[in-house]
Amino acid sequence: MSDLQLGLLAIGAVVVISVLAYNTWQEAKFRRKADASLKSRHDDVLMGAAQDPAVAPGTPVERPQSARRGEHGGERIEPTFDGPAAGMVPAVHAAPEEPLLTDSIDFIVTMEAAEDIDGEALAEAAAAPLAGCSKPVRLEGFDESGAKWESLRPDGRYTLMRAGLQLVDRRGLATDSDLATFGAGVQQACAATGALATVPDRGEAMAHATELDDFCGQVDILIAMHVVAAATPFPGTKIRALAEANGLALEDDGRFRRRDAEGRVLYELAGMDATLFHADTMRATSFSGLTLELDVPRTPDPARTFEQFRDLARKLAQALEGNIVDENRATVSAAAFDRILAQIQAVQRAMAERSIPPGTPLALRLFS
Numbered sequence: 001m002s003d004l005q006l007g008l009l010a011i012g013a014v015v016v017i018s019v020l021a022y023n024t025w026q027e028a029k030f031r032r033k034a035d036a037s038l039k040s041r042h043d044d045v046l047m048g049a050a051q052d053p054a055v056a057p058g059t060p061v062e063r064p065q066s067a068r069r070g071e072h073g074g075e076r077i078e079p080t081f082d083g084p085a086a087g088m089v090p091a092v093h094a095a096p097e098e099p100l101l102t103d104s105i106d107f108i109v110t111m112e113a114a115e116d117i118d119g120e121a122l123a124e125a126a127a128a129p130l131a132g133c134s135k136p137v138r139l140e141g142f143d144e145s146g147a148k149w150e151s152l153r154p155d156g157r158y159t160l161m162r163a164g165l166q167l168v169d170r171r172g173l174a175t176d177s178d179l180a181t182f183g184a185g186v187q188q189a190c191a192a193t194g195a196l197a198t199v200p201d202r203g204e205a206m207a208h209a210t211e212l213d214d215f216c217g218q219v220d221i222l223i224a225m226h227v228v229a230a231a232t233p234f235p236g237t238k239i240r241a242l243a244e245a246n247g248l249a250l251e252d253d254g255r256f257r258r259r260d261a262e263g264r265v266l267y268e269l270a271g272m273d274a275t276l277f278h279a280d281t282m283r284a285t286s287f288s289g290l291t292l293e294l295d296v297p298r299t300p301d302p303a304r305t306f307e308q309f310r311d312l313a314r315k316l317a318q319a320l321e322g323n324i325v326d327e328n329r330a331t332v333s334a335a336a337f338d339r340i341l342a343q344i345q346a347v348q349r350a351m352a353e354r355s356i357p358p359g360t361p362l363a364l365r366l367f368s
Helices: 003-038 119-127 176-193 202-219 236-245 302-320 334-353 361-366
Strands: 066-068 106-118 137-143 148-151 157-166 196-198 221-229 256-259 265-271 289-295 322-325
Touching: 106 119, 106 176, 106 202, 119 137, 119 157, 119 176, 157 176, 176 196, 176 202, 202 334, 221 302, 221 334, 236 256, 236 302, 265 302, 289 302, 302 322, 302 334
Parallel strands: none
Antiparallel strands: 066 221, 106 157, 106 196, 137 148, 137 157, 221 289, 221 322, 256 265, 265 289
16 A cells, blocks of 8 residues: 555544544534533422322322323323314413423423524424324424523524424323334434434333322323202203303304403313204203313312302302203202312322413313
8 A cells, every 4th residue: 555545544533533533522512502502490399298188099089070080001191172283383372481291290302403504494303293193293493592492483583493292191001112113303403403312211200100100190180060050941042041040151063161361261161961062052042951060170279260160050040940960960069069179289289389270371282
C-alpha cells in the first residue's frame, strides 16, 4: 500500500472519530436540557397519599343510586357522557397553565434534535406509526421563548419534543404491547425527522398503570335515580318546562343536561330505560318515568353538585306527582340520600389527595 493510501486512511479515521465525538457531545447536551425541562413540579399521583378507607376495594356502594364502573380485571362500562376523543393532538382542551402530558397518567417518550424540527413534519411522520395505538396519543413541543410545553403546533419549530400514550381510561389500562408499539412508533418518527427518542422503562410504566387503574375502578361511580309516575304518565311538555326552569337544556342526543359556565356536564336527565327526548315530539309524548344521572369523577365539586341533583329529583317528583325510586322500584329515603352524599365526599377527597380533582382536565382524560 502506497504512502498516499496510508495517509488517506489515517485522515478518514480522524474524521470518523471526530464525528462520533461530536454526536456524543450533542446527545449529552440535549439530554441535560431534557432532564431540566421534564423535571416534575408536582408529586407523582401514583405514589401519593394512602387511599381513603371509604373507597377501599370491596367497600359496598349504595345501590341503585350509585353503580361502580370498571373494576380492574373486569369489563369497563363505556362512559355515558361526552368525553375527549382518542387520537392525535389536541385531544383535550386543558387549562392553559396545565400541560396535557403528565407522568401521572402518560407514558412519555422524549424527543431531541440538534436542529429545529417543524411541528407539522413531526406530526406527519408520527401519524402512520402511531395510528394503531389503542390509547389516546398526544404530541407536545417545548416553547423555549415561553419556557413551557405546548400542544405541538404545525407552524412551530422545536428541538425538544415529547409524545405521550395515556396509560388508563375507562376501557382499561394499556398493555405492555401497547407501550412497545408506541415506543417503536415514536422512534420511527424520530428517524424520519432527524431526532433522537428516549423510551422509558416499560416495566415501571406498567406498574404505575396497574395501580392507577385499580384506583380509578374504586372511584368510578355513576349516581342514577329514577322518578316514576304514581298513576298518570308525565306529559312531555311539563318535563321540558321543569327541566329548562332548573337550568337543563335539551341536547342533540336526546338528553337534557345541566352544564357549568365552562361547559362541563354536571348532571343529565333522560327518559327511563334510556328513552330519549325529541323536541319535535315532546308535546305529544308522555313518559312513565325519568332517570337522573351524575358521573362523579367527571363532575366538578360532585358533593355540592349532588345536593342540586337531589333537590331536582325532589322537585320533579313533587311537580309531576311521582316517586323517587331505585332500580328495584324501592323508594329512596332521606337516609339513603345522606349515605350517597357521604360516599361522594369520600371519593372527592380521595381524588383530591391524588391531585386529580373530579371534573378537572386530568380527571376528564382518565374517565373517558
